[in-house]
Amino acid sequence: MKNHHRTKDGLSLDNKKAHESDHLSWSRRGFLQSVGLTTSMSLLLGKLPLRAFTSSAMDYVGETDRVLILIRLAGGNDGLNTVVPLFDYGRYQQLRTTVAIPPGELTELKNGLAMPQLTPDFFNLWNNDLMKIVQGVGYPEQNLSHFRSTDIWSTASDAQFIEPSGWLGRLITLDDPEITIHPPEHPAAVQIGNSGNLTFNNSDNVNLSFQVSNTNQLFQIVNEGKFFPVEDLPECLHGSQIEFVRNLANQTFRYADVIKMAYEKAENSLEYTASSLANQLAIVARLIKGGLRTSLYMVTLDGFDTHANQPNQHMNLLRALSSNVKEFFADLKTSDNDKRVLAMTTSEFGRRPQQNASNGTDHGAAAPLFVFGPEVNGADIIGQHPDLNDLDMAGNLKFGIDFRQVYRTILTDWLCFPDTDTDDILGRDFEALDLGFNCSTTRIVDHAAAISEIGMITHHLRHFTFTIDAVQSVYSKVKVYDLQGREVVRLYRGILNSGLNKFDLHTSDYNMAAGMYIFTVKAGSRLITRKFVVV
Structure with a gap:
């Protein structure tokens, strides 16, 4: 078996040159994607024809209005000081003579596992049944490079396999192949x-998200409705070229408008405790409350690479995480949006059980993962705490739960995708966990009998209006096919409201040749069709 633990020398501060090199490689790709036009959609400008930016109607990913928030704890969170084994405190303190949290500063949650008293909002979340902890999360052949291990978590690949596509990129593509x-x-x-x-x-290395480098850029969008400023550019040929490219990007990248509209429709109902994470979650809360039909978000809390002087730095990060998550769900609750949102932490690895000589900890392996939200249905700890007396060959904590088990549970029990799709996304079957939620509580349910009738109005030979009478709101796909079964037009994909829904079809917009076509509505297991003729 290949030993990935010795492929990187930058896992600790002992080899400063190698450690700095790892950080450079970790950030180089981010730097290259952040200079110039910093958004992922700007990268698409070089790969897609401009006609690709005509939009299709679409609602949330999948057939539910549920939302997933990924909170990335960048740098590698020290799980051993996050959830402390009181039941084995002697061994814990032996490994961490100056980094260990004193027993008088810990409060037990259950089963001899405790959290720091200086993070009171974790206990608030716990006592209000808004938090589950998944213990000992990791993967086989743990890689100790920030860059590589982040890729493994992002792609859900095996450690020895290089996968170009992300796990949620594959989900989005499977859900909407023509995105x-x-x-x-x-x-x-x-x-x-x-x-x-x-x-x-x-799989083409195109980021399918709306991506901004930081909250300042997002604030610019929600305040000005555009990405790139075109004022105060140099009065020269280079300045003119920059202005042209930025104007093109601002006009082409239409998401700025819908994000600005959603942001302006809502307000934060409380003040968040100041932190970089607070700014991100406060914006996300306003977008959700303002009606942005986005299913997936990623935010970041950086600073967890605690090689030196860990105690205060790590405690401040945990305080920010717990306070901001508590405030985020309280904010959402004021608009009755909290129950359709789930937040989950990820981190590329944990820390070594034994502290280093710099009053910190180096790159390790297994660590706990948090899942937050009302739908976890009761505070609990899933899995066993890693055994401090049974470490792996590199002296790190052994994992007990593969992180892809958590992903599988999110895909099937939160986003409500079938097992067959989940296997395709993750590459194989992983055993699901009981995290408290399931798909029977979704707001939007796929009802086969929700459509009662399809009507058609012919305005002239190449202009039609189709009407769909829905007895209740239902997730539907509205398409037009030719007689060979080829999809010609995708008119709509999302929620049909109760009552009469109308769709105009100008066949000349789609270069539809004369002949017979089939208008289709797919609602649940029911497919309703109507033929029409283009002359």
């Missing part, structure tokens, strides 16, 4: 920071 040809009206995913992260990439 790069007919982008939806609302972005499938929104990514703040994490430039270079592969989570939302498709």
Whole structure:
């Protein structure tokens, strides 16, 4: 078996040159994607024809209005100081003589596992049944490079396999194969920071999310309705070229408008505790409350690479995480949006159980993962705490739960995709966990009998209006096929409202030749069709 633990020398501060090199490689891709036109959609400008930016109507990913928030704890969170084994405190303290949290500063959650008292909002989340902890999460052959291990988590690949597409990029593509040809009206995913992260990439290495480098850029969008300023550019040929490219990007990248509209429709109902994560979650809360039909978000809390002087730095990060998550769900609750949102933390690895000589900890392996939200249906700890007396060959904590088991549970029990799709996304079957939620509680349910009638009005030989009478709101796909079964037009994909829904079809817009076509509505297991003739 290949030993990935010795492929990187930059896992600790002992080899400063190698460590700095790892950080450079970790950030180089992000830097390259952040200079110039920093958004992922700007990268698409070089890969897709401009006609691709005519949008298709689309609602949330899948057939539910549920939302998933990924909170990336960048740098490698020290799980051992996040959830402390009181039941084995002697061994814990022996490994961490100065980094260990004193027993008098810990409060037990259950089963001899405790959290720091200086993070009171974790206990608030726990006591209000808004938090589950998944213990000992990792993967086989743990890689200790920030760059490589982040890729493994982002792509859900095996450690020895290089996968170009992200796990949620594959989900988005499976759900909407034509997303790069007919982008939806609302972005499938929104990514703040994490430039270079592969989570939302498709197999062509195109990031399918609406991506901004930081909250300042997002504030510019919601305040000005555009990405790139065209004022105060140099009065020269180079300045004119920059202005042309930026104007083109601003005009082409239409998501700025829908994001601005959603942001302006809502307000934050409380003040968030100041942190970089707070700014991101406050914006996401306003977008959700304002009606942005986006299913997937990624935000980041950086600083977890605690090689030196860990205690205060790590505690401040945990305080920010717990306070901001508590505030985020309280904010959503004021508009009754909290129950359709789930937040989950990820981090490329944990830390070594034994502290280093710099009053910190180096790159390790297994660590806990948090899942937040009302739908976890009760606070609990899933899985066993890693055994401090049974470490792996590199002296790190052994994992007990593969992170892809968590992904599988999210895909099937939160986003409500069938097992067969999940196997395709993750490459094989992973055992699901009981995280408290399931798909029977979704707001939008796929009802086969929701459509009662399809009508058609012919205005002239190449202009039709189709009417769909729905007895209740239902997720539907509205398409036109030719008699050979080829899809000609995708008119709509999303939620049909209760009552009469109208769709205009100008056949000349789609270069439809004379002949017979089939108008179709797919609602649940029911397919309703109507033939019509183009002359």
